[in-house]
Amino acid sequence: MxxxxxxxxxxxxxxxxxxxxxxxxxxxxxxxxxxxxxxxxxxxxxxxxxxxxxxxxxxxxxxxxxxxxxxxxxxxxxxxxxxxxxxxxxxxxxxxxxxxxxxxxxxxxxxxxxxxxxxxxxxxxxxxxxxxxxxxxxxxxxxxxxxxxxxxxxxxxxxxxxxxxxxxxxxxxxxxxxxxxxxPRHKQERIARASLELLVPFAERLGMYSLKREMDDLCFASLFPEEHAACAAAVAAGEEEARRQLEPALQRFREALADSNVSGQVVLHRRHLYAIHTDTKGNLDGLLPAEMFRILVLVDGLDQECYVALGAVHAALHPIPGHLKDFIALPRFNMYRSLHTRVIDQGGSVLDVMIRSTRMHRMAEYGIAASIADAASASAAETVTGRIDLEWLRRLLAWQNDATSADFLESLRGDLRPGSIATFTPRGHVIPLPAHATPIDFAYALDPEIGNHAIGVLVNGRLAALNSRLYNGAVVEILTAPDANPSPEWLRDVKTPAARLLIHRALTEQRADDVSTVGRRMLAKAIEARGLELLDLEASGASRLVARHLGFLESDQMYAAVAANTVRIDDLVAKLTDPDL
CATH class of the missing domain: 1.10.3210.10 (Hypothetical protein af1432)
Structure with a gap:
């Protein structure tokens, strides 16, 4: 623009x-x-x-x-x-x-x-x-x-x-x-900061990591030029030696793939400067090779061969328990698919390894752009409908209409903050949520009515509090009751803008219903003194007719006005009991 x-x-x-x-x-x-x-x-x-x-x-x-x-x-x-x-x-x-x-x-x-x-x-x-x-x-x-x-x-x-x-x-x-x-400098900072808060997260959500990495580094250079220059200098100074130190591990992996009859490449994947700066917290003294590079194993064959390659990698160098992440069986929310593992080389250094097919690699780099480019239809338009990998955008569309302009950007920034977890329904449907999300967030992500009527939750088959923290991989079942309503305390617990807006709306409607009930009770008592029943007047349509005459769309609004004393109850009783009505 x-x-x-x-x-x-x-x-x-x-x-x-x-x-x-x-x-x-x-x-x-x-x-x-x-x-x-x-x-x-x-x-x-x-x-x-x-x-x-x-x-x-x-x-x-x-x-x-x-x-x-x-x-x-x-x-x-x-x-x-x-x-x-x-x-x-x-x-x-x-x-x-x-x-x-x-x-x-x-x-x-x-x-x-x-x-x-x-x-x-x-x-x-x-x-x-x-x-x-x-x-x-x-x-x-x-x-x-x-x-x-x-x-x-x-x-x-x-x-x-x-x-x-x-x-x-x-x-x-x-x-x-x-x-x-x-x-000018002030405009550089404003644009870079806005890009990091809004546009870079969109690139990540759409799986366009090639754009995300470059945008990260450009924003980094603009906002923190000295730190960016120091990081670039440290990487440049250590890159040649890092490549030399990592080459034996690459060679072992190549031999292991050949022994397992897996066709593919083993290459170094350079980490971008902003990621290095973030992970090292700016401490660039003695920058390690593994902090500058990841090892990327690109498999030429079918996706299933990535698991064979994983076995070959673990046979070549000792894996570190608890550090295997399978984003093939459980893809990230943005179409990203890969196997991540961590191994120790012969010198005792920890190495991060990514294993993916060449097709996965293209999707990992270009995300939705690769999906659009590969589209077989006459029009390359991609829509949100039916795409689990774009669930985050569907939820964004669901809540944005309820947000004012003042709240919209702040809520959008919150929804796009980095970090996410994958939770599951009992039937295995994936519900992506931000880190630290609660079962209340989960309930509203499923459906607003489920959220509004939630009374409890089972997490991995065990009862848990509705405001408890959910973790990656949790299986969540929401318990509901038809007469249940949201609690104002929920607003302190939820992490997603969608849940917060839906709770606000439900509480507002609930308060309106409560006020309307009070006004209706006051009016019914006054009418009973005349020997009549308000229920009969409602059934005949008289109540709705008088409400419209007074400028209200519904009788409930008129009853709320009675409770607020903006409509005099004696005048209203006179109108409702008028025989010529």
Whole structure:
């Protein structure tokens, strides 16, 4: 998006941008061949990955973007069109489809020029228009302080129908982070911090670790430049020696795979700087080889052969008990599948090993982008419906509608915080939850009605408290009663924004019901003094008719007004007992 990478025109206002765009369109056009020269690499890359792609769509999208952004500059001084072109190139490297590439080229036109979404739809079709609209920021002059929150809300809602919106947004932010150095210092920090809180977690949730790692390091460099430089220097100084020390272990694994008739590669997987800094807590003295690299075993065959490779690894070097993680049988919430183990080499050093098939590796690096690129359907749109690996997004969609703009971003940050556990229903359905979640969170993740009527829980077959902490792998069964209601104390215990919002709503409705009951009891007593029954007036429809006459949608609202003394009970009794009613 324009604002994150040095807005067009070096911060010029919208009117100036539109004037320049209009002036550019009136200028004498250059031949298309000259204009398309900067996009030649993009076109070649896209054709390489999609031999049957209609490149004319990409060409037209670039020419429209080049024409509309003519005269606009980035903070770097480069023509603004270099930004959408770079975003499109990132997406082409991921293997994304033609509509996504076209939308990337056009993604700032509606926001930063006088081009309308209607014009874009007429020229490029509904599919591209939906993608562009999904990543277009709302007008800050109209939305004020709520613009950022509502822009994210719109993007998430659009992503429910087509996850390519999020993929474009991540590529857009990645390029803006790459060019963040041209921004003033205060803006660098704001964008980097917002990226770490919101966009980087989205990349992780979508399994796009290749983007996540680079975004992590770019934010790290912006927020903590000295620490980043120190970490980079320490890694550079120790990398050659680390590779030399790890080579014997790699060779043992290669021989063990060959002995087990498993075809594959054994390579070093470099850890990114932000991960090294976090794990070492900035203590870089004597940085160990295993702190710089993990060992990656890539199996050429079927997924089942990863377990054979695991046996070979454990035969080659002694495994450390309790450190085997099977993300193949139990994938993470973001499509990530791999075997993780920890072994001790002959020198006594601890080594982390990852084992996965080549197909798993592609998914581990590119996540949802790989899934979209592999889609066999005519449209590469990916939706949330029916995808267990996107349960987190389904829950996000469920609670966002109940959140105000003020609460939405804070709740979103909480929902995206790192760390998660996998819990199970008795039938084996996986319910991903944040770390430290409680059975109350679990109940509301299943269904709001289950949460509202929860009275107890069985964890791994044993009774537990509803506010107890759940752990990875727990089998949870919620006990309910039809007349049960949420407790206000639950708000202290829950960790998920969805549960908190649903409890708030249930308590509000409960209080309204309680007040309505009090008012109805007061009215019934007053009517009984006239020798009548309120129940009869309700059955005849008189109560509802009077409520509507007084401006209430339902009788319960009128009863609540009686309890609040905003409707005089004598006047109401007179109306209800009026024989001409």
């Amino acid at each position: 324009a604002s994150a990478g040095g807005g067009p025109g070096g911060g010029q206002g919208g009117a100036t941008r539109r004037f320049r765009a209009a002036a550019g369109r009136l200028a004498r056009p250059r031949p298309d061949a000259d204009k398309l020269r900067p996009a030649e690499g993009l076109l070649r890359n896209h054709r390489l990955q999609h031999p049957k792609a209609d490149l004319s769509v990409v060409r037209r999208a670039y020419l429209v973007a080049e024409r509309l952004h003519d005269g606009q500059l980035r903070k770097s001084g480069e023509p603004y069109v270099t930004h959408p072109l770079a975003v499109a190139e990132i997406l082409a490297d991921l293997g994304m489809d033609t509509p996504t590439i076209a939308a990337a080229l056009l993604h700032d036109t509606v926001e930063d020029t006088d081009y309308t979404i209607a014009e874009l739809r007429a020229e490029f079709g509904e599919e591209v228009a939906v993608l562009v609209d999904g990543v277009t920021k709302l007008d800050g002059s109209k939305w004020g302080v709520t613009a950022e929150a509502e822009t994210f809300r719109k993007m998430i809602l659009t992503s429910a129908a087509d996850l390519r919106v999020l993929v474009i947004k991540l590529a857009d932010r990645l390029h803006n982070l790459r060019t963040l150095g041209f921004q």
